[in-house]
Amino acid sequence: MQDEPSPIELAKAVADFLRNDISPLISGHQAFKLRVAINILDLVTRQLTQEQGSDAAEVERLRTLLGVDGSVTDLNRALAERIARGEVDLATPGLAEHLWRTTMDKLAVDQPNYASYKRELGRGG
């Protein structure tokens, strides 16, 4: 077991430092790059916070949908192949719900300000 503070806390501390102490000091292209860097740290923090829970739920749904077991990567590959072969499609019970849930969980990490995501969140997540 590793010691604390946790990676989430450490990444947040760096992001806060860059945002509060460094941002006001620079301008132009370097300021743009700094914003990208802060966005990356924020994304990493969201992923560290949410990934475990969303991956576990995704694996559960994929097991039910596919009737097989495996890692989240293996199961995604298996689902992709079944859709490509036409064995699974939007008429398959549970597929649309699964893809929506999975995609919403990805946007929550990648781009929580994306307008389509915010609109769909308003429909109940």
Next chain:
Amino acid sequence: MIEAELSRSVQRWCNGATGVTGAAKLSGGASQETWRFDIVHPDGPIGAILRRSPKGYGAAPTRAAGLAAEAELMQLAFEAGVPSPRVMHVLTPDEDLGTGFIMQRVEGETIARKILRDDEFAAARPILARQIGGVLAGLHKLPQGKLPALRSRGATQEISEFERDYRSLNWPKPVFELALRWLRDHDPGPSAETTLVHGDFRNGNLIIGADGVRAVLDWELAHLGDPMEDLGWVCVNSWRFGEIDKPVGGFGSREDLFAGYEAAGRKCDPARVKFWEVMGTLRWGIMCGGMMQRFREGPDHSMERAMIGRRASETEIDLLRLLAPRGG
């Protein structure tokens, strides 16, 4: 310094020009660069843009039409009254500037978010969707006999190419698979009419002023194909920059776009436009994957490129909104 070469160049073809000032690189990847500069002239400075592949980067990527074709197309568009910069000069090898061309600089804004939010463009925004319809109609009417040699691409070939690009990423994405199936099931086949297709006509590649569209830029993906492709691409949600209820670049409605297109004497096919919008959404998603790959393997190990990889999920939610919309 590029100003020395540019000065020698302009003195050869621009009557009265004595040199150039203010050369600044606006954008540039490894193989293509855009520079702005002013030609020094007794009648006053002339704003100009250089678009070039530096020496040693002659070969265009497979999908690109090439800078020589781009120059010809822009000039043809200009002569036909399609908003386009006038091409002033095509570079020759002895000028030591690489391959490319110099065009008139058109003043205005290209940054999509500014066009969608700044007061300066408030009067233009409501008319843009219809105006874009008219501009696209003009572009699709350019006489085919005068066009440079261009690749020809229909829907069926494009699906296969995107599928190949996607599979080469080894990046299993169930939503992309679903989109590929949908595209195959809805492939409209060859279009009744083949025209020039701009290939990257969208908010971000247009110079906009208070009066509307001033110039169409970035013709590098021009090809022959289904004219509805351009109408679908301009509606892809990624180019609405948050204004998701205004499909045409965040400016306005499909109805306005179609009305502008038909008022200029051409017919729309909304089902084909929808097909190309789905195709375009997937296309941008796969391009995000390509950026991720170049970040990992290539010389461009930048944070920006890495983060574009994380934008593929935006196209996944947009594909779901198109193909499996939820109620409400």
